Amino acid sequence: MIKSSRTNKTGPEPGRLKFSFFPGCSLKTSGHENTLSLFKFCESVNIDLIELNDWNCCGSSSAHSIDKKVAKYLPMRNLSLAPKGIPLLIACPSCLLRLKSTFLKIKEDPAMRQDYEDFFKTPFDENLEIIHFFEIFNRIDLKDHMKDPGEKLKHLKVASYYGCMLSMPPDLRFEKSHAGIIEKSLRQLGADIVSYGYANRCCGTYLSVAKPDIARKVVNEIIFKAMEAGAECLVTACSMCHLNLEIRCTLDSPIPILHFSELLSLALGARDQKKWFPRHIVDPVPLLKKRGLLA
Numbered sequence: 001m002i003k004s005s006r007t008n009k010t011g012p013e014p015g016r017l018k019f020s021f022f023p024g025c026s027l028k029t030s031g032h033e034n035t036l037s038l039f040k041f042c043e044s045v046n047i048d049l050i051e052l053n054d055w056n057c058c059g060s061s062s063a064h065s066i067d068k069k070v071a072k073y074l075p076m077r078n079l080s081l082a083p084k085g086i087p088l089l090i091a092c093p094s095c096l097l098r099l100k101s102t103f104l105k106i107k108e109d110p111a112m113r114q115d116y117e118d119f120f121k122t123p124f125d126e127n128l129e130i131i132h133f134f135e136i137f138n139r140i141d142l143k144d145h146m147k148d149p150g151e152k153l154k155h156l157k158v159a160s161y162y163g164c165m166l167s168m169p170p171d172l173r174f175e176k177s178h179a180g181i182i183e184k185s186l187r188q189l190g191a192d193i194v195s196y197g198y199a200n201r202c203c204g205t206y207l208s209v210a211k212p213d214i215a216r217k218v219v220n221e222i223i224f225k226a227m228e229a230g231a232e233c234l235v236t237a238c239s240m241c242h243l244n245l246e247i248r249c250t251l252d253s254p255i256p257i258l259h260f261s262e263l264l265s266l267a268l269g270a271r272d273q274k275k276w277f278p279r280h281i282v283d284p285v286p287l288l289k290k291r292g293l294l295a
Helices: 024-028 032-044 060-066 068-081 093-108 110-120 133-138 181-188 212-228 239-247 260-267 273-279 285-290
Strands: 017-022 047-051 088-090 130-132 157-161 233-236 257-259
Touching: 024 032, 024 093, 024 239, 032 047, 032 257, 032 260, 032 273, 060 068, 060 093, 068 093, 068 110, 088 093, 088 133, 093 110, 093 130, 130 133, 133 181, 157 181, 157 212, 181 260, 212 233, 212 239, 233 239, 233 260, 239 257, 257 260, 260 273
Parallel strands: 017 047, 017 088, 088 130, 157 233, 233 257
Antiparallel strands: none
16 A cells, blocks of 8 residues: 555644545556656645555446446445545546446435445445545645746647546536646646647547557557647546557657656656656657756
């Protein structure tokens, strides 16, 4: 279990925010650099993250396509682990959909609520706040944590990529939209945002395994359009999308794919990049050195 600094205390220090954290499978495996840089970013802006103890897979697309019972109880169990009185933060869009959808179904369905309480032997916390990582930016101001924020990213030309999972399904249609958070935040830090029209295009998700030729086609189109528009890198909001964009791209000399948390941490002065960037297939270090963002 990973904890940010100072989480051994009973409560956050004055001026610090505290969240419980559900990482999910992608952030703990193929996208572990996303987790490392996310914790570094949160530490830099006075946020304590406490990873849920003994969490399990949310079920994602595999479980809910194959076994409805398993798909039901996997996110339920994670909800049962969340401590009361602390918002639950999730960075993976797919995990957010599974846990938030299940939470709302339990809240609205008395029979499902009874099933939850009987199975997990714990009362359902209907006041649990489940938020996406982007919600942090409604609770902090990056300018409070650095000097000269507009100079940090030195006009790096960035194309944002959200993927499709943050386009909420019908049962989450009343949830807050975080469209534009990447652009707003990185522009505030001195990046030049490139518009290219593919920020919400599906990357192929799990078709990358089942039908790689389909995923390859859509990934190449997304990256090509970003390059055509003048982007020097793509910045993702989803570690699964990040993986697909790297492993299924067959273009010559593609641009690097960066996690949003990596650029944020870099702008805040983090020096842990040797733990993150070697995990990338397309090495971002030459670009970042060229732009003066790395020595």
